[in-house]
Amino acid sequence: MEILIGCVGIGLLLYGAVYGIETKISRADRRVARVERKVDLILDHLGIQEHDPWLDEVAQLARSDKKIQAIKRYRELTGEGLKEAKEAVDRLV
Incomplete structure (x- = not known):
């Protein structure tokens, strides 16, 4: 039983760490x-x-x-998200 509680605790810690990292990356992406x-x-x-x-x-x-192919190619070349790629392609036309 103690091992199970320990495993659950470690799992929760890992989840929190991963969630925290993803949140920071998401915020950084939005700022950029x-x-x-x-x-x-x-x-x-x-x-x-x-x-x-x-x-x-x-x-x-x-x-x-x-x-659509232009947006797809733009995303491949730049690594941008769908919204940013669509806006960029719209500016080109």
């Missing part, structure tokens, strides 16, 4: 996304366009009515 959005707004306001060679491929897909 917020900063990226702000930088994008600044660049748009200044009329500066970022040019990456791979962006041409994504833009070509988007302009060829292959928006």
